[in-house]
Amino acid sequence: MKPVVEVRDLFFSYGGELILEGINLSVLPGDFLALMGPNGSGKTTLIRLVLGLLKPLSGEIRLFGVPVQRFRQWHRIGYVPQKATSFDTRFPATVEEVVLSGRFGLLGPGRKPGREDRRAVEEALELVGMAGARHRVIGCLSGGQQQRVFIARALVGRPELLVLDEPVVGLDSRALDSFYSLLEHLNRDLGITLITVTHDTGAVAQRVSRVACINRRLVCCGAPSRVLTAANLSRLYGAPVRRVVHSHWEG
Numbered sequence: 175m176k177p178v179v180e181v182r183d184l185f186f187s188y189g190g191e192l193i194l195e196g197i198n199l200s201v202l203p204g205d206f207l208a209l210m211g212p213n214g215s216g217k218t219t220l221i222r223l224v225l226g227l228l229k230p231l232s233g234e235i236r237l238f239g240v241p242v243q244r245f246r247q248w249h250r251i252g253y254v255p256q257k258a259t260s261f262d263t264r265f266p267a268t269v270e271e272v273v274l275s276g277r278f279g280l281l282g283p284g285r286k287p288g289r290e291d292r293r294a295v296e297e298a299l300e301l302v303g304m305a306g307a308r309h310r311v312i313g314c315l316s317g318g319q320q321q322r323v324f325i326a327r328a329l330v331g332r333p334e335l336l337v338l339d340e341p342v343v344g345l346d347s348r349a350l351d352s353f354y355s356l357l358e359h360l361n362r363d364l365g366i367t368l369i370t371v372t373h374d375t376g377a378v379a380q381r382v383s384r385v386a387c388i389n390r391r392l393v394c395c396g397a398p399s400r401v402l403t404a405a406n407l408s409r410l411y412g413a414p415v416r417r418v419v420h421s422h423w424e425g
């Protein structure tokens with residue numbers, strides 16, 4: 175099976191500071207991969223490299239078998255960036271308009287959205303359970319609702335890979351649970367390959383197929399039951415964070 179994402183011997187630095195060192199990682203079709211690691215460990219940087227938003231110092235990244243610098247089929251990938259939902263309540267766009275903006279890459283410059291685009295918007299909103307809010311102003315929704323709208327925007331191009339950078343910041347436990355159920359549905363029922371950055375070991379342990387732990391290097395990678403051990407978490411986060419993560423995980 176050809177990997178959806180293949181990272182080989184990847185090095186990256188900001189200025190002189192090495193941020194990622196010798197990362198090797200493959201994501202296969204149908205994987206649900208959680209990227210974990212302490213603050214500042216390089217998770218967002220890795221995602222931005224995979225999406226071609228940053229250039230590696232050395233190493234190779236392939237998307238659907240194509241080197242990232244030559245990859246052009248960006249509609250095959252949906253991306254929900256970190257802090258997508260810190261919206262000013264006065265921001266004037268409606269839910270429908272925000273989701274439709276996810277089709278602009280497919281449409282190309284100057285082309286007006288047509289019936290197929292409207293249908294894709296409707297379908298994406300149905301998928302995330304937000305069709306009833308299509309005419310509401312995005313800034314007036316709760317954090318959890320906004321998060322769903324941003325996932326709909328990432329889904330509206332019908333991607334095969336969805337990448338989410340810490341999508342659950344600020345969600346309460348109920349919203350968190352239904353959010354992860356949605357991701358599970360996208361992965362299991364629709365076959366969308368998922369990569370999500372998360373600190374939430376509890377949700378991860380139950381739902382994802384693989385966990386990759388990053389701390390400048392790839393510390394460990396594999397099935398949650400094998401990777402999320404106390405020893406690995408301690409190696410990854412160190413003692414103070416381990417206590418918090420551990421209790422949450424067991425709770």
Ligand SMILES: Nc1ncnc2c1ncn2[C@@H]1O[C@H](COP(=O)(O)OP(=O)(O)OP(=O)(O)O)[C@@H](O)[C@H]1O
Pocket residue numbers: 188193211212213214215216217218219220
């Ligand atoms: N634009 C930038 N210029 C210089 N250094 C940066 C820049 N962006 C990030 N860094 C540094 O790179 C390192 C990795 O940052 P990154 O955001 O990838 O970590 P992260 O694991 O995603 O962190 P968090 O969990 O806090 O979001 C950090 O030390 C950060 O300070």
